[in-house]
Amino acid sequence: xxRDNTKMRAGPTTIGALSENTGVNVETxxxxxxxGLLPPxxxxxxxxRIYGDAHCQRLVFxxxxxxxxxxxxxxxxxxxxxxxxxxxxxxxxxxTQHHVAAIREKVRDLRRLERTLxxxxxxxxxxxxxxxxxxxxxxxxxxxxxxx
Amino acid sequence: xxRDNTKMRAGPTTIGALSENTGVNVETxxxxxxxGLLPPxxxxxxxxRIYGDAHCQRLVFxxxxxxxxxxxxxxxxxxxxxxxxxxxxxxxxxxTQHHVAAIREKVRDLRRLERTLxxxxxxxxxxxxxxxxxxxxxxxxxxxxxxx
DNA sequence: CTACAATCTGTAGCGACTACAGATGCAAGG
DNA sequence: CCTTGCATCTGTAGTCGCTACAGATTGTAG
Numbered sequence: 001x002x003r004d005n006t007k008m009r010a011g012p013t014t015i016g017a018l019s020e021n022t023g024v025n026v027e028t029x030x031x032x033x034x035x036g037l038l039p040p041x042x043x044x045x046x047x048x049r050i051y052g053d054a055h056c057q058r059l060v061f062x063x064x065x066x067x068x069x070x071x072x073x074x075x076x077x078x079x080x081x082x083x084x085x086x087x088x089x090x091x092x093x094x095x096t097q098h099h100v101a102a103i104r105e106k107v108r109d110l111r112r113l114e115r116t117l118x119x120x121x122x123x124x125x126x127x128x129x130x131x132x133x134x135x136x137x138x139x140x141x142x143x144x145x146x147x148x
Numbered sequence: 149x150x151r152d153n154t155k156m157r158a159g160p161t162t163i164g165a166l167s168e169n170t171g172v173n174v175e176t177x178x179x180x181x182x183x184g185l186l187p188p189x190x191x192x193x194x195x196x197r198i199y200g201d202a203h204c205q206r207l208v209f210x211x212x213x214x215x216x217x218x219x220x221x222x223x224x225x226x227x228x229x230x231x232x233x234x235x236x237x238x239x240x241x242x243x244t245q246h247h248v249a250a251i252r253e254k255v256r257d258l259r260r261l262e263r264t265l266x267x268x269x270x271x272x273x274x275x276x277x278x279x280x281x282x283x284x285x286x287x288x289x290x291x292x293x294x295x296x
Numbered sequence: 297c298t299a300c301a302a303t304c305t306g307t308a309g310c311g312a313c314t315a316c317a318g319a320t321g322c323a324a325g326g
Numbered sequence: 327c328c329t330t331g332c333a334t335c336t337g338t339a340g341t342c343g344c345t346a347c348a349g350a351t352t353g354t355a356g
Contacts, residue, residue: 089280100266110217111255113217113251116216121241124240132236137212138216
């Protein structure tokens with residue numbers, strides 16, 4: 001696997017090294033470059049990508065924003081805002097708050113879902129009874145929880 | 149729009165009528181047929197789909213299962229189980245419980261996310277201050293919440 | 297020098313639809 | 327009967343955020 005264990009990746013930062021450093025998949029890095037999120041790095045003599053600290057930082061920024069659930073388009077906006085340096089804080093905050101609102105809504109929906117499903121599962125004995133309450137609920141002509 | 153308002157869709161149930169009855173998009177209905185979730189209905193003289201009650205029921209079943217967050221593959225399984233009528237209840241319950249567990253986990257993740265984001269947003273004043281705490285957090289070399 | 301690993305480009309696949317384009321079908325009005 | 331105009335038809339491509347190949351090249355350790 002690793003050919004040495006003391007010094008880590010002494011040479012130029014290839015895409016594999018960047019992947020290890022940032023925790024972002026190699027294919028994903030190339031994908032980010034293709035869609036213009038990560039600027040194309042300089043290449044070695046044999047056309048291999050050589051990255052610098054700026055790329056690494058930017059990629060980590062992207063990864064973290066993704067972990068916070070921002071879409072790639074939102075990440076693009078955040079990166080643009082970060083670059084322009086003016087009136088950014090308000091815009092970032094607004095974007096974030098929208099995002100929080102969306103997350104809250106999703107949580108509400110999921111919790112409602114979870115309640116419905118666990119109710120159904122609780123009513124289901126798991127025996128070989130003729131009818132299953134879950135299938136019944138799905139088949140019932142009218143239904144309480146999500147009627148269009 | 150509607151050419152009459154007393155009797156609703158007197159003639160044969162075309163795909164548009166089925167869509168209205170079930171709340172499922174026309175294109176989605178054709179999609180379900182294409183992937184084999186909905187059996188191909190008989191056609192009119194001019195090759196238009198004519199649906200019966202069984203199709204409608206099945207489509208409503210699918211819609212409800214989707215609303216409960218089951219994937220199309222899971223829906224396929226549920227439909228298969230419903231058809232076979234034996235030992236179904238236990239299998240359905242197991243599927244549902246797995247599903248509930250997955251939902252709970254997702255809710256946990258989202259709530260953690262929401263906390264982090266709203267903390268960040270709260271720390272952000274929204275003024276034209278030089279630095280934005282949100283961007284700072286995204287840029288920080290180390291980070292508390294989601295460190296790989 | 298020879299293996300073998302890493303990287304390269306380009307393309308296609310995933311899930312669950314949605315959105316067209318361009319060709320027909322069908323029902324009502326004149 | 328004929329036109330008008332919507333509905334429906336098939337087929338294909340786009341969405342999002344990757345992931346997984348294939349087949350060619352490059353880099354590196356022994």
